[in-house]
Amino acid sequence: DIQMTQSPSSVSASVGDRVIITCRASQGISTWLAWYQQKPGKAPKLLIYAASSLQSGVPSRFSGSGSGTDFTLTISSLQPEDFATYYCQQANSFPVTFGQGTKLEIK
Amino acid sequence: EVQLVESGGGLVQPGGSLRLSCAASGLTVSSNYMSWVRQAPGKGLEWVSVIYSGVTTHYADSVRGRFTISRDNSKNTLYLQMNSLRGEDTAVYYCARGDRSGSPIPVYFGYWGQGALVTVSS
Numbered sequence: 001d002i003q004m005t006q007s008p009s010s011v012s013a014s015v016g017d018r019v020i021i022t023c024r025a026s027q028g029i030s031t032w033l034a035w036y037q038q039k040p041g042k043a044p045k046l047l048i049y050a051a052s053s054l055q056s057g058v059p060s061r062f063s064g065s066g067s068g069t070d071f072t073l074t075i076s077s078l079q080p081e082d083f084a085t086y087y088c089q090q091a092n093s094f095p096v097t098f099g100q101g102t103k104l105e106i107k
Numbered sequence: 108e109v110q111l112v113e114s115g116g117g118l119v120q121p122g123g124s125l126r127l128s129c130a131a132s133g134l135t136v137s138s139n140y141m142s143w144v145r146q147a148p149g150k151g152l153e154w155v156s157v158i159y160s161g162v163t164t165h166y167a168d169s170v171r172g173r174f175t176i177s178r179d180n181s182k183n184t185l186y187l188q189m190n191s192l193r194g195e196d197t198a199v200y201y202c203a204r205g206d207r208s209g210s211p212i213p214v215y216f217g218y219w220g221q222g223a224l225v226t227v228s229s
Contacts, residue, residue: 001168032210036152043201043219044144044152049208055217087152091210094165096142096154 002026002090006099012107017078021102023071023088032091035064035073038101039084048073049091078104109133109218111202116223123192127223129185129202137180140205140213143187145198146222153198156187157205159213170196192227199224 003026013019023033031051036044046055048064051071061076075082083106088099115127127143143155156166156176164176175188185202200223203216 032212034215036216038152043203043222044216045219046215046217049206049215049217050210053208089152089154089214089216091212091214094157094212095167096157096212096214098152098154101151 001095002029002092002097004088004090004097004099006086006088006102008102009100010103010105012105013078014107015078015080017107019075019078019104021073021086021088021104023066023073023099025069025071025090025092028068029090029092031067033064033066033071034089034091035062036087036089037082037084038087044087047086075104080106109204111204111218111220113200113202113220113223116200116225118226118228119192120229121193121227123227124188124190125192125225127187127189127200127202127225129187129220131183131185131204134204134218136178136183136185140207141176141178141185142203142205142214142216143176143185143200144203144216144219145196145200147195147198150198154214155200157212157214158185159205189225192225194227197225197227 035048038044140159142157204218207213
């Protein structure tokens with residue numbers, strides 16, 4: 001199975017800050033990676049697929065990059081509604097695996 | 108508008124069975140890649156199973172042999188039959204539609220249901 005490891009596990013930031021979350025795969029997955037945002041009590045929301053493609057309707061302050069084993073999610077200027085938990089997920093092979101999550105909190 | 112609505116969750120004793128349903132509108136279950144993803148209380152996301160291309164199915168190791176994914180095309184509904192339930196199966200179960208978008212496997216989950224809570228406890 002491909003293991004996905006996110007860092008940091010939690011981060012505190014302020015509105016307007018730039019935040020970068022990283023995700024590392026235990027083996028190469030090309031660009032077959034997605035990022036999700038989840039708020040408490042809600043289903044996850046797809047933000048990025050294929051490592052860098054922005055899902056329709058997602059604000060352009062979200063961007064993704066990377067290939068192989070190392071990936072990043074960048075939020076260029078944090079907005080109040082961005083405080084949530086973020087997950088990466090590989091789409092290279094079964095079983096599908098997610099990172100453990102990164103909780104983004106208000107400083 | 109796509110809507111996925113899960114039902115069938117509840118409290119069940121260890122060793123028991125439960126069947127979850129996911130009623131779809133705005134999409135045809137039979138022609139889409141449909142998955143179940145679960146989330147234990149306070150924990151992260153765990154993929155459970157997928158069905159696509161007629162009868163192709165895949166399962167997480169943790170549920171293989173105990174859970175069965177299926178669909179009823181006439182009802183446009185996805186199911187998850189869960190047998191031999193354990194405490195570690197306690198979670199909110201989401202159904203989700205996957206997209207391939209060029210990837211080897213169709214698991215970019217762009218649509219999710221609201222989730223159904225399954226609690227396994229005596």
